[in-house]
Amino acid sequence: MMKTMRAAVLVEPGRFDLREVSRPDPAPDEALIRIERTGICGTDMHIFHGNYAADSLPMIPGHEFAGRVVGFGQDVTGLHEGQPVVVDMNIGCGRCYWCRRNEVLNCPEMNQIGITMDGAFAEYIAVPARLVIPAPADTPMEILALTEPLACVVRAAKKAGIGLGASVLIIGAGPIGNLHVQLARTLGAAPVIASDISPERVEAALAAGADVGVHDPDGLKHAVLSATDGRGADIVIESVGHPALYAQAMDLMRKGGHLAAFGLTGPGETLAVDIVRTILEETSIKGSVAGMGEDMHDALTLLVHGRIDTRAFTGATYALVDIQDAFDTFADRPHHLKTQISMA
Numbered sequence: 487m488m489k490t491m492r493a494a495v496l497v498e499p500g501r502f503d504l505r506e507v508s509r510p511d512p513a514p515d516e517a518l519i520r521i522e523r524t525g526i527c528g529t530d531m532h533i534f535h536g537n538y539a540a541d542s543l544p545m546i547p548g549h550e551f552a553g554r555v556v557g558f559g560q561d562v563t564g565l566h567e568g569q570p571v572v573v574d575m576n577i578g579c580g581r582c583y584w585c586r587r588n589e590v591l592n593c594p595e596m597n598q599i600g601i602t603m604d605g606a607f608a609e610y611i612a613v614p615a616r617l618v619i620p621a622p623a624d625t626p627m628e629i630l631a632l633t634e635p636l637a638c639v640v641r642a643a644k645k646a647g648i649g650l651g652a653s654v655l656i657i658g659a660g661p662i663g664n665l666h667v668q669l670a671r672t673l674g675a676a677p678v679i680a681s682d683i684s685p686e687r688v689e690a691a692l693a694a695g696a697d698v699g700v701h702d703p704d705g706l707k708h709a710v711l712s713a714t715d716g717r718g719a720d721i722v723i724e725s726v727g728h729p730a731l732y733a734q735a736m737d738l739m740r741k742g743g744h745l746a747a748f749g750l751t752g753p754g755e756t757l758a759v760d761i762v763r764t765i766l767e768e769t770s771i772k773g774s775v776a777g778m779g780e781d782m783h784d785a786l787t788l789l790v791h792g793r794i795d796t797r798a799f800t801g802a803t804y805a806l807v808d809i810q811d812a813f814d815t816f817a818d819r820p821h822h823l824k825t826q827i828s829m830a
Contacts, residue, residue, distance in 0.1 A: 488509065489508065489509055490506050490507065490508060490509055491506070491507060491508075491509040491608055491609040491610050492504060492505070492506060492507075492608065492609050492806060493505055493506075493507045493546045493604075493607065493608035493609070494546060494547075494548075494607040494608065494806060494809045494827075495507070495544050495545070495546055496533065496534065496543055496544060496545055496546070496547055497543065497544045498536075498543060498544070499534065499535055499536030499540065499543070500534065500535065500536070501810075502809050502810045502813070503544075504806070504807060504809070507546075507608070509609075509610050510610060510611065510612035511612065512557055512558055512559045512562075512612045513559050513612070514559035514560050514561040514562075515559055515561045515562060515614060515615055515616070516558065516559050516562070516612045516613060516614055516615055517555055517557070517558040517559075517562060517565055517571075517612070517613060517614075517615045517618050518555070518556050518557035518558065518610060518611075518612050519551075519553040519554065519555060519556070519571060519573065519610065519611050519612075519613060519618070520553050520554050520555075520556045520609065520610055520829075521551050521552075521553040521606050521608060521609060521610065521611060521829050522552060522553045522554065522627040522828070522829055522830065523551060523552050523553075523627040523628050523630070523631040523826050523827070523828055523829070524548045524550060524551040524605075524606040524607055524631060524826065524827045524829070525550035525551070525631050525632065525634075525635065525824055525825070525826045525827075526550075526812065526813065526816065526824070526825045526826070526827065527549065527550050527635065528660070528661070528662065529549075529601065529750075530547050530548065530549075530600070530813075531813070531816060532750075533545075533547050533601070534547070534813050537752075538601075538750075539601050539602065542601065542602055542603075545600075545603075545604055545605070546600070546604040546605050546606075546607055546608050547600045547601070547605050547607055548599075548600040548605035548606035548607035548608070548827070549575040549598065549599045549600035549601060549605050549606060549634060550575075550606075550631055550632070550633075550634040550635055551572070551573065551605075551606035551611075551631055551634075552570065552571070552572050552621070552627045552630035552631040552633070553570070553571065553611075553627070553829075554567075554568055554569060554570055554571065555567055555568065555569045555571055555618070556568075556610070558615060559615070561615075562615040564615075565615060565618060565620070569620055570620070570621045570622070570623055570625070570627070570630065571618050571619060571620055571621055572618075572619050572621055572630050572631075572633040572634070572782065572786060573599070573611075573613050573617055573618055573619065574617040574619065574634075574637075574778055574779065574782045575598055575599040575600065575601075575605075575617075575634060575776075576590040576591065576596065576598055576617075576776055576778040577590075577596065577597040577598065577599065577603075577613075577614060577617065578590035578593035578595065578596050579593055579594075579595040580616070582594065582595075588778060588779040588780065588781075590778045590779070591775070591776055591778070598776075599611070599613065607806065607809060607827060608829075609806075609829050619633075619782055619783060619786060621633075621786060621790070622790055625789070625790055626800075628796075628799075628800040628803070628826055629789055629796055629800070630786075630789070631826055632789060632794070632796060632799055632800075632824070633782060633785050633786045633789060634777065634782070634785075635661065635662060635665065635824075636665055636669075636777070636785035636788065636789060636794060637776075637777025637778070637781040637782045637784070637785035638662065638748075638774075638775065638776055638777040638781075639662060639665040639666050639669050639777070639785075640669065640777055640781045640784050640785050640788070641774050641776070641777045641778070641781040642666070642723065642746050642748050642774040643666075643669050643670065643673060644781070645746065645772050645774045646721050646723065646744055646746040646772065646774075647721075647744065648669075648670055648673045648675050648721060649673060649674060649675070650673075650674035650675075651674065651675070651676055652670075652673075652674075652675045652676075652720045652721055653675070653676070653677055653678075653679070653713065653714045653717075653719045653720045653721070653740075654666075654670045654675040654677075654678050654679065654719060654720065654721045654722075654723065655679045655680075655681065655710055655719040655721070655722045655723070655735075655738055655739075656670070656678070656679070656680050656681065656691075656696075656723045656725055657681050657682075657722065657723065657724050657725060657726060657731050657734070657735055657749075658681070658682055658724070658725035658726035658731075658749060659680045659681065659682035659684070659687040659688055659690065659691040659696075659699075659725075660682070660687060660725070660726075660823070661799065661823040661824050662725050662748070663680065663682065663687070663691065663723075663725040663726075664687070664690055664691055664694050664798065664823055665794065666723050666725055666748075667680050667691045667694050667695055667696045668694050668695055668793075668794050668795060669788075669794075671694075671695040671696075672788070672793050672794075675721075676697065677697035677698055677713045677714070678695065678696050678697050678698075679696065679697065679698040679699075679700070679709065679710060679713055679719065680692070680696040680698070680699050680700070681699075681700045681701070681703075681706050682700075682701060683701060683703065684701065684820060685701045686820045686821060687820065688700065688701045690798055690821075690823065693798075694795055694798075695795075697713070698713050706734070706738070707737070707738060710738050714740065717740040717741070718738055718739050718740035718741075718743060719738055719739050719740060719743060720739070720740060720743055720744065721739070721743065721744045721745075721746060722735040722736075722738055722739045722743065722744070722745050722746065723746040723748055724745065724746070724747060724748055724749045725748050725749050726749040727749030727750045727751045728749065728751065729751055729755050729756070729757060731749070732745075732747070732749075732751075732757045733757060733758070736757070736759070736760075736769075739769065741767040741768070741769070742767060742768045742769060743769055743770075744769070744770045744771070744772070745769070745770070745771045745772075746772060746774065747771055747772065747773040747774070748773075748774055748775060750775060759771070798821070798822065798823045798824075799822075799823050799824035800824065800826070801821075801822050802819050802822035802824065802825040802826070803825075803826050803827075803828050804825065804826075804827055804828070805827070805828055805830075806827055806828070806829055809827055812825055812827060
């Protein structure tokens with residue numbers, strides 16, 4: 487096997503450099519993965535524009551990926567060459583209080599593939615074997631590469647307690663918002679309400695199973711109250727990351743309702759909470775942003791068994807050599823909920 491590989495290095499905000507770099511060699515407890523598909527995430531766009539993880543540059547981004555095992559260290563068991571796999575991007579110590587509770591983001595030694603360390607916009611990556619999840623051989627790579635973003639949605643749904651008959655409002659109907667819609671419906675939520683200022687994304691959410699779609703912000707409160715007998719939503723998921731939308735979410739959930747804080751805001755941005763109302767109405771807020779551990783396994787199971795309509799997520803594919811164009815034109819593809827980079 488060649489000792490070098492092609493990789494897209496983000497050298498500064500807004501500029502990739504396609505380079506020939508050293509191919510990683512797996513440590514004794516690592517697996518070497520030949521990457522086949524990597525998705526572009528909203529987080530990747532924040533990194534690209536210099537709004538997130540700027541102190542990690544230059545870096546190879548990319549964390550939504552699937553590929554095949556091509557090698558592993560001497561201590562690794564249970565994997566074989568050629569095996570299709572996905573990988574949990576969240577690397578904790580595996581020993582501390584938070585890791586034992588599958589709260590890896592709180593681990594003092596936490597690293598994230600493609601965010602705090604080199605990632606998957608490259609031909610190969612070496613990762614801890616304990617984070618490698620084998621996948622069925624007959625599942626297309628473009629579907630497997632959706633495991634990580636779906637895992638984030640799975641975790642949020644678990645924390646929010648979405649269940650049968652729960653009314654759910656999703657603010658933001660982009661790629662992740664669309665997955666929130668689909669999973670809420672799969673879990674038996676009703677009605678599922680999707681809101682976005684983009685009419686195209688609202689239409690996509692309706693096609694994905696939303697019962698109500700709203701693209702006029704001024705009409706959202708009326709739509710939510712009309713769909714919930716005047717109560718407000720049981721669960722509101724903010725999937726954009728804007729303080730004003732978080733404030734709106736608080737106003738649109740019912741007494742005793744729950745706000746699932748999912749969309750990342752800028753550093754230091756805050757939400758004013760009416761403490762007395764929160765106490766007396768028994769409302770709650772819980773944050774969630776990344777899927778990890780069993781969330782990844784659950785997401786993979788849902789994808790393999792066709793519980794998620796992935797057609798709007800697999801239509802835009804770019805070669806690694808065209809990654810600059812893929813990022814530069816990302817906003818020009820509103821009908822494609824996901825853009826993927828192919829290493830083939």
